[in-house]
Amino acid sequence: MDCLLPQFLNARLADGSLVDFAVAAGRFSAIVPAVASSAPPPGAIDLAGRLVLPAFVEGHIHLDTSFYGDAWRPHIPCTNGFDVRERVAFQMRNLEQAAPMEERARNQLELCIGNGSLAMRSHLMVDAAVGLTHVETILGVREKYREIIDIQLVAFPQSGILSSPGTAELLDEALKLGCELIGGLDPASFDGDVKGHLDVVFGLAEKRGVGVDIHLHDGGTLGLFEIEEIAARTKALGMGGKVAISHAYALGDISADALARAGDRLAAAGVAIMTNAPGNHPFPPVAALREAGVTVFAGSDNIRDSWWPYGDGDMLNRANMIGYRSGFYEDSELEAACDVVSHAGAKALGLEGYGIAVGAKADFVTLRAEHVPEAVVAVPKPRTVYRAGKAIAKDGAMVG
Numbered sequence: 421m422d423c424l425l426p427q428f429l430n431a432r433l434a435d436g437s438l439v440d441f442a443v444a445a446g447r448f449s450a451i452v453p454a455v456a457s458s459a460p461p462p463g464a465i466d467l468a469g470r471l472v473l474p475a476f477v478e479g480h481i482h483l484d485t486s487f488y489g490d491a492w493r494p495h496i497p498c499t500n501g502f503d504v505r506e507r508v509a510f511q512m513r514n515l516e517q518a519a520p521m522e523e524r525a526r527n528q529l530e531l532c533i534g535n536g537s538l539a540m541r542s543h544l545m546v547d548a549a550v551g552l553t554h555v556e557t558i559l560g561v562r563e564k565y566r567e568i569i570d571i572q573l574v575a576f577p578q579s580g581i582l583s584s585p586g587t588a589e590l591l592d593e594a595l596k597l598g599c600e601l602i603g604g605l606d607p608a609s610f611d612g613d614v615k616g617h618l619d620v621v622f623g624l625a626e627k628r629g630v631g632v633d634i635h636l637h638d639g640g641t642l643g644l645f646e647i648e649e650i651a652a653r654t655k656a657l658g659m660g661g662k663v664a665i666s667h668a669y670a671l672g673d674i675s676a677d678a679l680a681r682a683g684d685r686l687a688a689a690g691v692a693i694m695t696n697a698p699g700n701h702p703f704p705p706v707a708a709l710r711e712a713g714v715t716v717f718a719g720s721d722n723i724r725d726s727w728w729p730y731g732d733g734d735m736l737n738r739a740n741m742i743g744y745r746s747g748f749y750e751d752s753e754l755e756a757a758c759d760v761v762s763h764a765g766a767k768a769l770g771l772e773g774y775g776i777a778v779g780a781k782a783d784f785v786t787l788r789a790e791h792v793p794e795a796v797v798a799v800p801k802p803r804t805v806y807r808a809g810k811a812i813a814k815d816g817a818m819v820g
């Protein structure tokens with residue numbers, strides 16, 4: 421087939437223009453202004469003005485610990501306010517009674533794919549109790565879905581590093597097995613040793629040439645201190661673009677001056693910030709950080725697990741939540757919310773060939789909306805998801 425012959429007609433781009441486009445070898449090979457034609461090419465798909473968005477980027481999820489599709493697990497509250505250590509203990513108890521991990525992971529993956537995410541970063545628990553079992557299981561699941569979704573895996577020390585003897589060695593093993601990133605968890609409040617924790621994380625990153633993505637729930641000046649330590653190490657090691665801090669709640673509860681300084685340091689070091697705009701927590705100010713030049717991306721984080729009962733695997737809905745909690749009303753702000761779950765996510769994950777452009781991978785979602793701002797506020801559910809130009813999911817269900 422002529423690779424320039426449009427197979428997709430009347431697609432609406434983010435700028436509102438109507439185009440026809442062609443896909444060859446899995447990539448956009450031509451994008452041209454739509455032409456009214458009484459005789460469309462045989463086999464062409466008329467998108468009838470549907471908006472075409474690049475497939476969403478699920479930047480932070482836990483494929484190993486969700487109960488999505490399994491029995492409902494009522495949320496257990498912490499005894500005395502939010503306590504990461506207590507939540508980890510609840511999680512261990514719940515996981516012992518859960519359906520097989522592969523089944524739960526597949527449920528969650530297909531939920532995300534059905535909603536239009538075709539790139540994902542999943543953290544996987546590594547500690548002395550579970551060893552490498554979660555990593556091994558999800559590596560197997562990733563292999564089965566490799567033609568459909570690109571998945572990065574983070575070796576995540578859910579039980580700390582220094583406070584869980586043997587974990588550093590297991591993390592190293594997990595990287596050897598195929599995890600692309602090393603994780604971390606509240607170096608101060610969980611492990612009680614910021615330097616010791618970060619020495620292991622950045623030491624392994626340097627040794628194995630992998631990226632870093634650290635869970636940081638610590639708030640206020642303590643959290644800010646850790647954020648600045650991470651930025652300083654990233655800069656010193658020349659790891660800009662390969663390091664992310666997930667949650668970084670501290671950025672949401674410090675003064676404007678402190679935030680401006682932190683934003684400048686994060687931008688200069690090339691450290692990205694992941695937020696899921698969670699419940700009643702302070703969270704990083706998305707607009708101010710973007711303004712400072714920081715890459716802000718998003719993820720569902722937990723979906724129906726021991727941490728909270730929420731999550732629907734829909735990154736367009738996540739953009740809506742981020743916009744809502746950020747007080748985004750103007751079109752440019754709503755477009756920024758969409759950028760967080762798409763282009764900014766692609767940048768944070770270092771994805772090649774992302775977007776709707778000639779030469780980019782033809783991974784896209786079609787839905788009914790006049791433009792991006794309307795898509796963010798309306799979150800239309802009827803969608804078709806295309807991988808390499810081929811429909812793989814429709815209205816939430818896998819096809820083909």
Ligand SMILES: [Zn+2]
Pocket residue numbers: 480481482543635666721722
């Ligand atoms: Zn997480």
